[in-house]
Amino acid sequence: MIRAEYIWVDGSHPTQKLRSKTRVLPEGAAFPDWTFDGSSTYQADGSRSDCILKPVFSCSDPIRGGASRLVLCEVYSSDGTPHPSNTRVKLREALERHGSVDAWVGIEQEYVMFRGARPLGWPEGGYPAPQGPFYCGVGADEVFGRPVAEAHMLACIEAGLKIYGINAEVMPGQWEFQVGTSGALEVSDMLLVARWLLYRIGEDHGISMTLDPKPVKGDWNGSGAHTNFSTAAMRAPGGIEAINAACERLRARHDLHIANYGDGIAQRLTGRHETCDYKQFRYGTSDRGASIRIPLHVAQQGHGYLEDRRPCANVDPYTVCRLLLETICG
Secondary structure, three states: OEEEEEEEEOOOOOOOOEEEEEEEEOOOOOOOOEEEEHHHOOOOOHHHOEEEEEEEEEEEOOOOOOOOEEEEEEEEOOOOOEOOOOOHHHHHHHHHHHHHHOOEEEEEEEEEEEEOOEEOOOOOOOOOOOOOOOOOOOOOOOOOOHHHHHHHHHHHHHHOOOEEEEEEOOOOOEEEEEEEEEOHHHHHHHHHHHHHHHHHHHHHHOOEEEOOOOOOOOOOOOOEEEEEEEOHHHHOOOOHHHHHHHHHHHHHOHHHHHHHOOOOHHHHOOOOOOOOOOOOOOEEEOOOOOOEEEOHHHHHHOOOOEEEOOOEOOOOHHHHHHHHHHHHHO
8 A cells, every 4th residue: 555645736725735634545546636625725615515636747756665656636616627726737738729839947946944934044033144155155054954954855856846946045034945946837836846845844844934025023034936938949048038038028018927926025126135016027138136137157158038027926826837938928
């Protein structure tokens, strides 16, 4: 027998959360549809509480080991239609319309570790030294939570997720991991499983994780989910023209993206701390204060990808990928 951890996205508002429960199955068996109490996850009322879990992605479970699996699911209502909280189905539909562009995506997930009510490594009753030495730092006085970040990276590798790397971030107690590069649906699925692993590994260390875009108010960096995006035309020789054209299309729908790039975005995109003000839009080469950054090596070689720096850490990956597809390729 194996243990299959069914994972899904709930109906919490304004930011959806991950839920999971375990099913014991014969080894080698297919993952069947399953139900759950949607009235406890903000996805149904008590009079018709059953919601349906439909498995769509699975990988090895690095925590339980053996043949155990992590099983990501889409949520369907009791009548068999996709639940309104199921944003994955909307991305699938967008990919059916725009699949010919061969879009590739990579997402940089920032997060902050907390122990109790304070970020990990912050002194009781005070503040750490100003930002500066913590980004990609080394040493017990500059980096906090490395054992957890390393354990999470190893778990993602063992699960078979396309994790690209990790690094300590600008604010003490803040870290980042990257997932990609691959197709939009695969990267989004893997990011959600990687988030689940992050929370689950934190349990074993007595550390909670937050994707709040501005977990500490004041002169501290917020947390984003910078999204790297390209099409075949952008990656081809001379693709810089397609990249610039994409940026102009993103300019035209800036307000729509801001409205869907994560709750609390106005607190993070202030024009400070490596952000562009959420009321403005600009793009530029090597500019981390822009809405869209064109990496230096992309500008130099004349093709590659763009980095959308606007999404918050708590963004729905299916939504950000769908909007990029629809705006750039629509």
